[in-house]
Amino acid sequence: xxxxxxxxxxxxxxxxxxxxxxxxxxxxxxxxxxxxxxxxxxxxxxxxxxxxxxxxxxxxxxxxxxxxxxxxxxxxxxxxxxxxxxxxxxxxxxxxxxxxxxxxxxxxxxxxxxxxxxxxxxxxxxxxxxxxxxxxxxxxxxxxxxxxxxxxxxxxxxxxxxxxxxxxxxxxxxxxxxxxxxxxxxxxxxxxxxxxxxxxxxxxxxx
Numbered sequence: 695x696x697x698x699x700x701x702x703x704x705x706x707x708x709x710x711x712x713x714x715x716x717x718x719x720x721x722x723x724x725x726x727x728x729x730x731x732x733x734x735x736x737x738x739x740x741x742x743x744x745x746x747x748x749x750x751x752x753x754x755x756x757x758x759x760x761x762x763x764x765x766x767x768x769x770x771x772x773x774x775x776x777x778x779x780x781x782x783x784x785x786x787x788x789x790x791x792x793x794x795x796x797x798x799x800x801x802x803x804x805x806x807x808x809x810x811x812x813x814x815x816x817x818x819x820x821x822x823x824x825x826x827x828x829x830x831x832x833x834x835x836x837x838x839x840x841x842x843x844x845x846x847x848x849x850x851x852x853x854x855x856x857x858x859x860x861x862x863x864x865x866x867x868x869x870x871x872x873x874x875x876x877x878x879x880x881x882x883x884x885x886x887x888x889x890x891x892x893x894x895x896x897x898x899x900x901x
Contacts, residue, residue, distance in 0.1 A: 718748035730760035735771035766802030
């Protein structure tokens with residue numbers, strides 16, 4: 695279970711090389727599968743006390759190795775103050791239980807970076823599905839936030855990062871994680887497979 699290449703996928707289990715992302719109300723673990731569980735910013739209206747309780751129970755399961763996806767989506771996520779409330783609660787939980795944070799961000803970089811400085815978390819943070827320009831990648835890099843790249847990545851952003859900050863994912867793509875990493879490797883002119891496996895193991899504390 696330690697050879698994980700795909701930090702974030704919504705594909706059906708089993709995904710032996712991937713972390714399957716689910717919401718708390720549908721978390722039903724299958725043996726030998728690793729998961730992340732969180733409340734997506736599109737679904738903050740569903741963040742009832744019952745859902746939070748289910749999330750905390752799920753996070754106690756050793757198969758859940760990360761919290762998320764959660765975060766900020768300014769165009770689609772509903773009232774910003776409410777998104778921030780929900781995201782801050784995820785940050786608190788991440789620190790309390792000692793599991794890293796997988797973040798959904800659409801035009802939310804300034805808020806997320808500001809909260810990173812405010813909370814100064816011990817647990818690592820990662821932006822999933824990063825498609826932004828190198829200037830935004832550098833903002834996250836300077837804040838110590840990792841970036842995961844999927845099918846629609848910006849090659850210039852990928853090339854601009856130190857290798858230890860780079861992760862890969864399928865999300866909802868029809869491509870395999872091996873195909874996505876092959877495209878990333880071509881963009882950087884070096885095989886990224888071992889680097890991504892090492893980074894993922896470290897980020898998820900699977901060593």
